[in-house]
Amino acid sequence: MKIALLGCGEVGSCYAQAWDAAGHAVIGICELRQDEEMAGRARRHGAELHAEPGPWLREADIVVSAVYGHAAREVAQRSFPHMRQDAVYADFTTASASDMQAAAAAAAERNIGFTDVAIMGAIALLAERTPLLCAGTGTDAVLRLAESGGAPARAIPGAAGDAVRLKLLRSVMTKGMESLAVECLVAAESMGLRASLYEVLADIDRTPLTAFIDSFVRSHVLHAQRRLAEVREAREQLVQAGLEPLVLDGVERLFDRTSRGIEAARADGDFNLPDSVEARLAWLTPLARQH
Numbered sequence: 001m002k003i004a005l006l007g008c009g010e011v012g013s014c015y016a017q018a019w020d021a022a023g024h025a026v027i028g029i030c031e032l033r034q035d036e037e038m039a040g041r042a043r044r045h046g047a048e049l050h051a052e053p054g055p056w057l058r059e060a061d062i063v064v065s066a067v068y069g070h071a072a073r074e075v076a077q078r079s080f081p082h083m084r085q086d087a088v089y090a091d092f093t094t095a096s097a098s099d100m101q102a103a104a105a106a107a108a109e110r111n112i113g114f115t116d117v118a119i120m121g122a123i124a125l126l127a128e129r130t131p132l133l134c135a136g137t138g139t140d141a142v143l144r145l146a147e148s149g150g151a152p153a154r155a156i157p158g159a160a161g162d163a164v165r166l167k168l169l170r171s172v173m174t175k176g177m178e179s180l181a182v183e184c185l186v187a188a189e190s191m192g193l194r195a196s197l198y199e200v201l202a203d204i205d206r207t208p209l210t211a212f213i214d215s216f217v218r219s220h221v222l223h224a225q226r227r228l229a230e231v232r233e234a235r236e237q238l239v240q241a242g243l244e245p246l247v248l249d250g251v252e253r254l255f256d257r258t259s260r261g262i263e264a265a266r267a268d269g270d271f272n273l274p275d276s277v278e279a280r281l282a283w284l285t286p287l288a289r290q291h
Contacts, residue, residue, distance in 0.1 A: 001145055004060035006030045006053065006075055008041055011092060011123055012066035016045050018128035018149035028056050053079040062088045062138075062145055069094040076103040080110050088113040088138030090145070094168070097161035104136060104160035113138025116160035117146075117153075118167035133167070136160035173213075176247075183247045187238050214277045221273060221280050224258035231255050261287045 001024045005012050008029045016026050026045040031038050034051055042049035050056055057063055057079055067075050072095035079089065089107055091100060091114070100116045107114035115136035123130055132153040134142050139155045146153035156163060188194040204212065220227075231252050238245040261284075265271040273279050 001025070001061045001141075002027045002059055003145070004028045004030070004057050004063045005047070006063065006065045006079065007067035008038065009066065011119065012064070013041060014123050014127050015064065015066070015092070015149060015151075016041075016047075018151070019145070020045055022148040022150075024145070024148070027059050053082055055082050057082040057087075058084055060084075060087055062090055062141060065089070065091045065093055067093055069096070069099075073099040073103050076114075077106050080107055080112055083110070083112055085111045088115060088141045090115045090117050090138065090142045091160075092117045092119060094118075094164060097165045097168075100161040100164050101159070108137070113141065114160050115139050115142040116163040117142060118163035120167060120170065133163040135163040179247045183238070183243075183245065187241060187243055190241055190243065217277050217280055217284070218275060220258060221262065221283060224255050225262060228252070228255040228259050257287055258284070 001019075003016075003019055003024055003026050005016055005026055005028070008016065008031050012029075016029075019026060026047045028048045028050055029038075029042045029045065030050045030053055032051070034049065039049050048056065053075065060083070063079055063083060065072060065075055065079075072091055072093040076089060076091060083089065089103075089112055091103065095103075104114040104116070113136070115134050115138040118133040119130055120133055121130040128150050129152065132146050132151050134146070134153055134155050135158050137160075143153050143155060156166070184197070185194060188197040207215075231248060235245045235248040235252060238248065262271065265283075273283055
């Protein structure tokens with residue numbers, strides 16, 4: 001395949017190398033950076049370096065966008081007028097779902113296939129073998145390209161925007177866990193208790209993650225009030241250690257919200273919830289709505 005690459009930072013450069021090795025041709029690279037380092041990257045791929053989308057995109061079978069998410073929609077809409085109708089646009093960015101949908105609609109007006117490609121992991125760790133989720137009208141071609149370069153890729157039902165929605169939901173969990181890990185381990189290290197903390201967390205290793213988080217949701221609506229007191233004690237321990245509990249501040253607010261919801265439901269005599277994740281999420285969701 002002939003590939004045009006929009007953005008040649010960590011993501012774009014990683015996949016360009018993999019596709020080179022698979023025998024594809026990167027025919028052009030579009031980058032705001034026009035310095036010698038970027039020119040060197042383009043030369044290594046045998047590609048022309050361009051400052052903006054233009055008629056050169058007409059040569060490409062697939063146009064791959066690896067720009068920053070905030071710029072993705074604009075870059076896509078500037079690219080479509082220069083593409084062939086039998087070409088596919090693959091958006092590897094972390095744009096918002098609404099921007100991805102708008103770009104897909106603009107592509108459809110020109111009969112161009114558009115695929116939302118969500119990178120489900122850290123390129124720095126797994127490089128081109130990072131799993132990909134794909135959704136949209138150009139998915140088949142993008143799957144072939146991804147798999148040829150060694151990327152485990154799969155299509156999901158739905159339209160463009162659905163893959164990045166899943167990625168961002170995953171980020172709620174992973175970035176939340178990352179923040180908690182930082183806050184907790186900094187505290188443990190400052191108290192000289194990090195090794196002991198690993199020992200008391202060992203039971204968590206024996207439970208699959210999805211079962212673990214489901215158990216939290218099921219028990220949360222029963223024990224939020226008691227656990228709120230524990231959260232406050234944990235927060236106070238960090239404060240006494242001279243640390244700023246940013247994450248626990250949010251945790252305390254969430255437990256407080258649930259506790260107030262429980263009090264209101266009990267006052268109304270309406271707090272008999274089935275013991276299932278679905279039932280308890282249905283009860284929690286209205287509490288989480290923005291008012």
